[in-house]
Amino acid sequence: MKEKVILQINGENREVFIEPKRTLLEVLREEIGLTGTKEACDTGACGACTVLIDNKPVLSCLTLAVACKGKEITTIEGLKEGEKLHPLQASFIEHGAIQCGMCTPGMILSAKALLDENPDPGEIEVRKAIAGNLCRCTGYVKIVEAILAVTRGE
Amino acid sequence: MKLFDYLEPGTIGEATQLLYDCGEKPRILAGGIHLIPRMRKGEIEAEYVIDIQKIPGLDRIVTEGKGGVTFGAMARLRSIESSRIIQSKYPVLYEAIHQITSVQTKYMGTAVGNLCVGTPASDVATSLFALGARLKITGTRGERIEPIEKFYADYHLTSLKRGEMVTGVVLPDSPPGMGTAFLNLVRTHADIAKISVAVAIVVEDGICRDVRVAIGAAAPTVFRAAKAESLLNGEMITSQAVNKAAETASAETRPITDLRSTAEYRREMAKVLVKRALEKALARAGCRG
Numbered sequence: 146m147k148e149k150v151i152l153q154i155n156g157e158n159r160e161v162f163i164e165p166k167r168t169l170l171e172v173l174r175e176e177i178g179l180t181g182t183k184e185a186c187d188t189g190a191c192g193a194c195t196v197l198i199d200n201k202p203v204l205s206c207l208t209l210a211v212a213c214k215g216k217e218i219t220t221i222e223g224l225k226e227g228e229k230l231h232p233l234q235a236s237f238i239e240h241g242a243i244q245c246g247m248c249t250p251g252m253i254l255s256a257k258a259l260l261d262e263n264p265d266p267g268e269i270e271v272r273k274a275i276a277g278n279l280c281r282c283t284g285y286v287k288i289v290e291a292i293l294a295v296t297r298g299e
Numbered sequence: 300m301k302l303f304d305y306l307e308p309g310t311i312g313e314a315t316q317l318l319y320d321c322g323e324k325p326r327i328l329a330g331g332i333h334l335i336p337r338m339r340k341g342e343i344e345a346e347y348v349i350d351i352q353k354i355p356g357l358d359r360i361v362t363e364g365k366g367g368v369t370f371g372a373m374a375r376l377r378s379i380e381s382s383r384i385i386q387s388k389y390p391v392l393y394e395a396i397h398q399i400t401s402v403q404t405k406y407m408g409t410a411v412g413n414l415c416v417g418t419p420a421s422d423v424a425t426s427l428f429a430l431g432a433r434l435k436i437t438g439t440r441g442e443r444i445e446p447i448e449k450f451y452a453d454y455h456l457t458s459l460k461r462g463e464m465v466t467g468v469v470l471p472d473s474p475p476g477m478g479t480a481f482l483n484l485v486r487t488h489a490d491i492a493k494i495s496v497a498v499a500i501v502v503e504d505g506i507c508r509d510v511r512v513a514i515g516a517a518a519p520t521v522f523r524a525a526k527a528e529s530l531l532n533g534e535m536i537t538s539q540a541v542n543k544a545a546e547t548a549s550a551e552t553r554p555i556t557d558l559r560s561t562a563e564y565r566r567e568m569a570k571v572l573v574k575r576a577l578e579k580a581l582a583r584a585g586c587r588g
Contacts, residue, residue: 146302165305165348168335188336190489192403201377201406207335208407211305212328212350255402276488277401 150211154179155223161210169213170194170205173220181221181250192278195251196220202251202258202277221250224257232295233257240291244282252278256292265296300339306349311437311466314351319439319462321347327464328352329373330408333416357466360385366472369435370410372465376423377405389470390583391479391497395426398481400488411465414447417455420491420516424451426481428513428521429497432470438463451520476508477501478584480576483515484568486559492516493560496572498580500531507531512544512573517552517565524548527573536581545574 147162154177161176170187173179173196185193187206194206197219224231233253236242243249252275259266259274266274271292272285280288308314318325326345328334329352337343351357357373360382368384379385380396399405399422413423414434424447432447439462447468450458459465473479483495495515501508510531512524527548534540554565 146304164302166300166302166338168339187339189332189404192401195403202403203407204332204403207331209305209328209331209335209348209350212331212352258402273400274402277403 148211150214152177152210152213152218153216154218155220156217163210165209165211167210168206169196169208169210169218172210173205179220179222183247183250185247190279191248192251192255193247195254195278197254197258200258200261202255204277219254221253224253231257233260233292236291236295236299237288240287240294242283242287242291248278248280248282252280252288256295260292260295268293301341301344301346303338303345304347306347307353308349308351309353311354311357311464314349314354315437315439315462315464317347317349318464321349325349327412327415329412330375332404332408333412351464363469363472368470369467370470371467372411373409374411374468375406376408376410376413377402379410380405388473389430389479391426391429391481391499392423392470394481395422395495395497398422398483398488411468414450414468415457415459415465417451417457417520418491419451419454419518419520419522420495421521422481422483422492422495422515424521425495425513425515426497427468427470428523429479429481429499429511430470430473431499431511432468434465435467435469436463437466442466444469448523454519473499474501474509476503476584478580478582480579480583482572482576482579484560484572491559494554494565494568494572496569496576498573498576500577500580500584502536502581502584505535507534507536512548512577514548514552514569514573516559517554517569519553522551524551524573526551541574541577541581544577545570548573 173182183193185191189204189207195202196205255275325347328348328350357371360370376396386393434445436443479499481497483492497513500510510528515521527544530544549570552569554562556562
């Protein structure tokens with residue numbers, strides 16, 4: 146049975162008409178058209194589907210959309226302010242931390258959650274914070290550098 | 300994924316009544332880390348998904364008057380890991396959760412959900428066996444408390460009856476002379492353990508007053524190596540005693556060969572990990588064995 150669900154995404158209320166079995170990932174991409182959040186493994190292992198719910202990084206492929214009523218959902222599209230990129234987005238570009246780009250939205254949101262909680266992490270804490278986000282292209286070095294650069298205000 | 304009815308009870312009473320009334324296939328949804336992927340693959344069929352996230356108070360981690368700590372069914376792995384009281388009084392539980400690498404899994408997943416899967420490879424369950432944790436189980440007829448050692452009847456089989464759910468975990472007060480340790484072996488840190496060991500030991504004047512040796516992923520359920528424990532209990536702690544206990548613990552395992560490891564390797568590594576965990580726990584208890 147489809148039901149009306151109102152989701153708060155990037156500060157805006159979006160109304161969808163969905164069955165309870167739909168995951169948040171499916172609803173973001175297919176019902177709302179926000180394709181920045183990526184579907185890769187779709188089984189909770191890779192982190193490409195990471196979004197922030199109430200500022201905490203979670204796997205949208207394992208989250209039922211109906212379970213998200215009343216919560217603040219942030220996707221990668223919600224990071225920029227007007228046309229100005231978030232410092233993490235700019236730093237990833239600057240440091241060559243993006244190759245195919247599939248892991249990037251999830252990676253940046255995990256990093257954002259870390260920096261919002263701890264603005265001055267060391268390298269180990271950065272690596273632990275992105276441990277749930279797999280990257281098959283870069284070998285992670287540039288990603289870690291990009292995140293640390295933001296902490297140094299670069 | 301098959302269609303299901305999504306239900307959001309506001310109280311534990313409503314949840315247990317729904318569990319009881321909804322026939323064969325109701326499932327509790329907490330973090331969803333285990334349930335959702337299995338349902339999407341068709342490995343679990345649920346006609347009713349009972350989401351307990353709205354029930355107030357289930358996420359709390361509470362220090363009890365007598366010095367123990369309890370946490371509820373919605374206490375996320377991440378909150379337990381971050382809790383100062385857990386880090387200082389129950390480091391073995393902190394270590395078991397901390398080595399789970401995915402931050403997202405820890406923000407979503409709950410310790411109780413992890414326990415209720417019933418896999419012997421649960422690092423959380425293994426550490427709770429070492430702590431002598433007890434489970435609060437609530438059903439339509441009231442609440443019962445069960446030691447975690449009695450909770451697993453067999454592989455993936457808990458003692459939960461129709462209409463029952465685990466609503467909390469009770470950790471006893473940890474005595475001052477207690478040392479604990481958690482160790483496991485993994486192919487990669489994102490993987491499930493090949494074998495895990497959690498130990499708690501209390502030593503006074505060189506004599507072991509209490510010990511628990513819990514082993515995970517080496518039998519159909521997490522278990523305590525009771526024969527190994529009886530070799531240590533009441534005895535002087537020496538390195539020979541530790542070695543003998545480790546060998547005995549290894550003989551108590553009933554491991555299988557699967558994609559992560561062989562029975563032979565698990566049996567051998569049980570000995571190695573029990574020895575190392577005992578040594579680490581003893582050092583933390585302030586004792587040089």
